[in-house]
Amino acid sequence: QIYWLVDRDRSFHRKSPSAQANPMVSFSTAATAIVATTIALSSSSSTTFCHAFVPSSNARSVPHGGTSSSSSSSSRSQLRAIDEKMMERLDGIRRSYNALTERLADPDVIGNSNLLRQIMSDRSKSEEVVLAFEEYCHFAEELEGATELFQDAGDDPDMKEMAREEIKEIEPKMDELEARITILLLPKDPNDDRNVMLEIRAGTGGAEASIFAGDLLDVYRKFIQTEGWKATIMDESKGDDGGYKNVVLEVKGDSVYSKMKWEAGVHRVQRVPATETQGRVHTSTATVAIMPECDEVDVKIDPKEIELSTMRSGGAGGQNVNKVETAVDLLHKPTGIRIKCTQERSQLKNKELAMKMLMSKLYDIENEKREMEERERRGEQVGTGGRSEKIRTYNWKDSRCTDHRLGQNFPLNQFLNADIGPIIDAMIAKDQEQKLRQISEEAVAN
Numbered sequence: 001q002i003y004w005l006v007d008r009d010r011s012f013h014r015k016s017p018s019a020q021a022n023p024m025v026s027f028s029t030a031a032t033a034i035v036a037t038t039i040a041l042s043s044s045s046s047t048t049f050c051h052a053f054v055p056s057s058n059a060r061s062v063p064h065g066g067t068s069s070s071s072s073s074s075s076r077s078q079l080r081a082i083d084e085k086m087m088e089r090l091d092g093i094r095r096s097y098n099a100l101t102e103r104l105a106d107p108d109v110i111g112n113s114n115l116l117r118q119i120m121s122d123r124s125k126s127e128e129v130v131l132a133f134e135e136y137c138h139f140a141e142e143l144e145g146a147t148e149l150f151q152d153a154g155d156d157p158d159m160k161e162m163a164r165e166e167i168k169e170i171e172p173k174m175d176e177l178e179a180r181i182t183i184l185l186l187p188k189d190p191n192d193d194r195n196v197m198l199e200i201r202a203g204t205g206g207a208e209a210s211i212f213a214g215d216l217l218d219v220y221r222k223f224i225q226t227e228g229w230k231a232t233i234m235d236e237s238k239g240d241d242g243g244y245k246n247v248v249l250e251v252k253g254d255s256v257y258s259k260m261k262w263e264a265g266v267h268r269v270q271r272v273p274a275t276e277t278q279g280r281v282h283t284s285t286a287t288v289a290i291m292p293e294c295d296e297v298d299v300k301i302d303p304k305e306i307e308l309s310t311m312r313s314g315g316a317g318g319q320n321v322n323k324v325e326t327a328v329d330l331l332h333k334p335t336g337i338r339i340k341c342t343q344e345r346s347q348l349k350n351k352e353l354a355m356k357m358l359m360s361k362l363y364d365i366e367n368e369k370r371e372m373e374e375r376e377r378r379g380e381q382v383g384t385g386g387r388s389e390k391i392r393t394y395n396w397k398d399s400r401c402t403d404h405r406l407g408q409n410f411p412l413n414q415f416l417n418a419d420i421g422p423i424i425d426a427m428i429a430k431d432q433e434q435k436l437r438q439i440s441e442e443a444v445a446n
Contacts, residue, residue, distance in 0.1 A: 090133045090181070097123060097130045121193075129184045136177045143170045186435050191292040191367065192258035197360040198231075198249040198290060202239065203266065205284025208273035210239025213286040215416075216267060217247055222418030229253030234357060235341060241275055248357065250293070257292045262427040263420075264290040265389040271396030281397065285390075291364035299359045299366075307331040310347055330354040337361055406430065 100123040103109050109116050150163035200216050202209035224231045235248040251260065268285050276282060309329045327342040328350040339361075341354040393402045394412060401410045406426055415423075 090129070093126050094130045094133060097126045129181065132177055132181050132184060136174060136181065139170050139174050139177070143167060143174065146170065182436075183432055186432055189258065189261075191261075193255050194257045194292040194294075195250070195252045196256050196260050196290050196292055197234065197357060197364075198251050198260065199246070199288070200244065201246045201287045201289070202244065203285035203287050205269075205282060207239060207241040207243075207275050208269075208282055209284040209286055210243035210245050211241065211274065212243065212267075212269045212284050213245070213247065214239070214243030215269075216286055216288065217244060217249075219416060219418050219420070220249075220263070223420055224251055224253075226418060227253060227256075227259070229256055234343060234353060235339070257290065259424050260290045262424050263288050263391075265391035268390060268393045269396070270393065289364065291360040292367065294359050294363040299363050301332075301355075301359065301362070305333050307333060308351070326350060328354045330358060332358055332362070335362070335365070403427075 100119055103119055104116070104123070109119060146163050146166040150160055150167070153159035153163060198220060200213045200220075202213040205212070221231060230252045232250045232252075233247065234250050235246070237245040237247070239245050266285050266287050268283060270281055270283050272279055273282050273284075307330070311327045311329060326345060326347045327340065328347060330339045330341070330351075331337070337358060339354045339357050341350040341357070344350045344353060391403065391405055393404070394400075394415065395402070396412065399412045401412050401415045401423075402408075403410065403423055403426075406423075408426065410423060414420075
């Protein structure tokens with residue numbers, strides 16, 4: 001069964017080069033071959049986090065010349081039964097999607113903005129899968145009609161050739177849809193839809209590290225604007241010679257975490273600093289933390305574990321910030337996390353802001369622990385996303401940006417112009433490939 005799928009996958013890449021070039025559907029033959037074994041495991045479970053998708057083998061047994069062996073027929077018969085179960089699962093997703101669509105017209109839903117927003121969100125999560133599945137069903141019907149035409153053609157060579165050409169035209173489209181559906185139904189990070197706190201902190205390198213942190217901030221601001229997201233500075237500490245010692249942004253938009261999480265880690269720069277008088281190349285670093293936004297439901301904080309003090313903000317803002325203690329200094333005793341907040345002109349707002357940042361940091365710590373444990377269990381090498389992991393090096397002399405997780409170089413100007421979409425897409429594709437490989441290993445082991 002597995003070997004048959006490997007052969008299918010090779011023919012898929014031969015017939016659909018455009019699909020192979022797309023990182024969202026480009027995965028290794030070994031990883032793709034895994035899909036069949038996953039179905040048997042997932043089909044019996046009522047809750048399935050990863051669905052695999054296999055083409056209808058009775059549709060694919062259309063004569064292209066040659067005959068199949070009895071063992072091949074037995075294997076395809078087994079695949080037919082499994083495929084029907086997967087079709088039932090996808091049909092169930094479609095029924096749920098249609099039910100949510102109908103609820104959007106319910107007056108009770110329309111009158112409740114929170115409920116309406118939730119239903120629209122739930123519906124959007126399955127929309128792409130449903131549209132791909134419906135397109136697949138359309139082609140499956142066309143393929144069935146072409147197959148019947150071929151079988152009913154008898155000795156008419158022209159009719160057979162016409163049916164064969166139609167089949168050859170439909171099959172690559174179905175191959176591409178199958179690959180796309182497989183990717184869409186892979187396990188999804190539960191935090192992907194969340195907004196984030198983006199923290200950039202200067203590392204080793206003194207003043208140059210602060211300047212580099214400022215450069216990273218400029219790049220991410222451009223990228224955020226390109227994506228149509230909104231960014232607000234929550235906290236900042238400027239460097240003595242420019243840039244930032246530390247800066248925190250709140251980023252809101254559509255599925256922010258799903259893209260920005262790949263930027264978490266240590267970024268290293270090799271260049272001649274503006275502060276260097278003898279033209280020597282320095283190596284400096286900045287750390288990027290991407291913290292999914294959370295609320296009190298996600299993180300419980302005991303008030304007894306908080307030490308809060310107030311002070312005068314100083315600087316611009318009029319007499320209020322200079323004479324009234326509006327700034328907040330918050331310490332979380334168990335972790336030692338300290339947050340100073342001076343952004344707002346009232347103590348209450350600064351306290352709320354500081355608590356919001358603390359919750360995001362605590363949630364990020366727990367999330368990182370879970371991810372590390374999961375990645376160790378799965379043996380993944382995509383990258384931990386941890387703050388201590390060196391993910392990229394920016395070399396000004398060679399005009400090169402090297403992503404160490406991908407083992408791939410990109411033009412430096414591409415990154416500086418905030419065109420980081422291709423890098424993120426490559427990381428997503430690699431993560432998907434490893435998930436498919438893990439599915440295969442677990443299926444074989446069982």
